[in-house]
Amino acid sequence: MTKNKILVTGAAGYIGGTFTYEVLKKGFKVHGIDNFINANRNNIDAFSKDFPESFIFSEIDLAKDVSKLKLVLDEFNPDFIVHFAGLKSVGESEEQPDLYMNNNVGSTRNLLENMNPKSFFIFSSSATVYGNNPNQPLTELSEIKATSVYGSSKIECENLIKDYAFNKGIKSVCLRYFNPVGSHQDLIVVEDYLNKPNNLMPKLIETAMNGNNTINVYGRDYDTKDGTGERDYIHIIDLVEGHISAMDKVQKIKNIDFFNLGTGKSTSVIELISMFNKTNELNIKINFVDRRKGDVAICYSNPYKANNEMNWKANLSLERMCKDSWEAVQK
Ligand code: NAD
Numbered sequence: 001m002t003k004n005k006i007l008v009t010g011a012a013g014y015i016g017g018t019f020t021y022e023v024l025k026k027g028f029k030v031h032g033i034d035n036f037i038n039a040n041r042n043n044i045d046a047f048s049k050d051f052p053e054s055f056i057f058s059e060i061d062l063a064k065d066v067s068k069l070k071l072v073l074d075e076f077n078p079d080f081i082v083h084f085a086g087l088k089s090v091g092e093s094e095e096q097p098d099l100y101m102n103n104n105v106g107s108t109r110n111l112l113e114n115m116n117p118k119s120f121f122i123f124s125s126s127a128t129v130y131g132n133n134p135n136q137p138l139t140e141l142s143e144i145k146a147t148s149v150y151g152s153s154k155i156e157c158e159n160l161i162k163d164y165a166f167n168k169g170i171k172s173v174c175l176r177y178f179n180p181v182g183s184h185q186d187l188i189v190v191e192d193y194l195n196k197p198n199n200l201m202p203k204l205i206e207t208a209m210n211g212n213n214t215i216n217v218y219g220r221d222y223d224t225k226d227g228t229g230e231r232d233y234i235h236i237i238d239l240v241e242g243h244i245s246a247m248d249k250v251q252k253i254k255n256i257d258f259f260n261l262g263t264g265k266s267t268s269v270i271e272l273i274s275m276f277n278k279t280n281e282l283n284i285k286i287n288f289v290d291r292r293k294g295d296v297a298i299c300y301s302n303p304y305k306a307n308n309e310m311n312w313k314a315n316l317s318l319e320r321m322c323k324d325s326w327e328a329v330q331k
């Protein structure tokens with residue numbers, strides 16, 4: 001029987017919204033959930049308008065509204081649950097640890113506890129679970145170690161999912177994202193650059209949009225190719241495709257598996273800024289400041305396992321990531 005019903009949590013957000021749009025286009029039926037803690041209604045309104053037959057939405061706080069969640073799970077009975085909902089700011093997680101643990105772990109627990117164990121579960125994890133590791137690139141077997149409350153919340157979610165996979169037979173895949181950037185070419189979902197961004201790409205967009213020509217770069221004395229931090233930036237479209245591959249993979253596994261979603265390429269802050277300037281004919285200049293607390297020098301993936309076992313590979317270039325990010329906000 002065709003499996004075509006997906007419950008998407010965090011459907012109003014950057015990655016969940018882009019995923020929702022892609023699977024609606026592919027003909028899946030989607031029940032979206034969000035509580036708008038870090039999103040507005042724009043994406044949801046657009047999906048309801050463009051896909052009235054196949055998109056339903058419920059405003060639910062997954063960490064608190066268990067009875068509403070239970071109702072949706074019972075009525076919709078999804079084939080897949082793709083769980084994007086969560087708070088994601090590393091800095092904010094240090095200031096409000098209880099909020100982060102309760103929200104991220106509580107939401108995941110409520111889903112696992114109340115779902116039909118026959119539904120397949122796909123979870124948005126993060127490369128942050130690898131902490132500060134000098135041995136790069138990172139494989140799925142690299143040491144797991146939190147360097148922030150946000151990181152701890154992701155590790156705890158992964159452990160919880162493991163428990164349910166082994167004890168209740170919920171087949172699950174945890175996807176560890178590296179640094180997602182860029183926007184969908186249909187401009188349906190744009191990365192939030194308005195809400196005091198901390199991450200590099202939205203910060204570059206904010207800088208360019210405001211007509212400022214300088215960006216602060218945190219640290220120039222790391223042991224990296226040019227002294228600035230190195231990361232594995234991945235286009236949102238490739239990342240979303242990774243979830244489609246995971247939906248296939250999760251049906252074939254025994255209990256749980258973990259995959260890195262990255263390109264395997266390491267890019268420094270200077271390289272990203274140069275590419276952003278070159279591609280978009282901008283002239284953002286660098287102002288070096290002190291290292292940002294909690295930052296790691298290098299974090300990039302060995303994507304071999306996902307390439308090999310999920311038949312998935314990130315294809316889009318750094319140039320394309322820079323072009324699509326800027327073009328989306330221009331329009
Ligand atoms: P986002 O903030 O744009 O989307 C998350 C969505 O979840 C938001 O719309 C928010 O309102 C919703 N949400 C949060 N808590 C909720 C709750 N209790 N109930 C219902 N809805 C809730 O973030 P994103 O960039 O789309 O990230 C999606 C997932 O991917 C998150 O779990 C994040 O931790 C993970 N992730 C993101 C990145 C990244 O750089 N963007 C990197 C690694 C992992």
Ligand code: UD1
Nearest residue numbers: 088089090126128198199200203216217218229269295299
């Ligand atoms: C971190 C987490 C990631 C999390 C993400 C979301 C790690 C390894 N990564 O990403 O899991 O999902 O936050 O918040 O913990 N930079 C500047 N100037 C800026 C902004 C950033 O120089 O204005 C530099 C940073 O120092 C870093 C690089 O750009 O070297 C990338 O930073 P950022 O985009 O914030 O991502 P991470 O820190 O990798």
